[in-house]
Amino acid sequence: MNTSGRPTDAELQILAILWRTGPTTVRAVHHELADGTAYTTTLKTMQRMAEKNLLERDESRRSHVYQAKRSEAQTQGVIVSDLIDRAFSGSAARLAMRALSTRRASSEEIEELRQLLDSIREQNGAPGLGSEDQI
Template sequence: MALHSPNPKREALPLPSAAEIDILAVLWRLGPATVREVHEALGKDIGYTTTLKQMQLMTEKGLLLRRERFRSHVYEPGIPKEQTQTQIAADLMKRAFDGSAQSLVLGALSAQPASSEELAGIRKMLAAFAKKKGRP
């Protein structure tokens, strides 16, 4: 797993709404996909045109990129997954966790205790960050 670049570019991106994040998450999982594919992956009982409209608006906002393909359109995230995730985490940390990464981690682990493997993975990441800090 790669490290995200720290605070890559702080633009006036309005954070994606919950519904928008859901769509992004599907695209992260599937890779480039059509509206129909996304809509079915969402599974929720909403209409196809609703998903379509959402994705059209997101495209206008720059959250998605659209490519023509034969008869349909293929969408993909307009911003790298890592950057979006980092922004979301930063916003949340600032808003709800007093700017403390530690609090956020505590919250996350309390919500759903991680497996031993995951704990080990997290430890590894910490080591990487500590090293980076030691000699930048």
């Protein structure tokens, strides 16, 4: 069992539902999945996720209510940090360059990246890129 705090693909599907809907029951999550898996499989997966501290379970009602223990951003941070360490020798820049060379970024995304890089440069005491410069 993966106990690193890094969710599996199936667990990420469940987390995505919980991030979107907020706290809910296994039955509601199972209905949202609609992928043909048995209800008991969804139940067992969510129970394991609670054991792994990915979910919190409220047992005060007849139907237990689950919610994500971490926000979507926190979970993405765990996944990205692990990927940087395992596949990019700890280099966030190498990950970013690979991502941008693999998938095309929209103009809006490029502008967001430019602003992020400017902010990082300012924190490091270097001049920003400015919108007229190219990445």
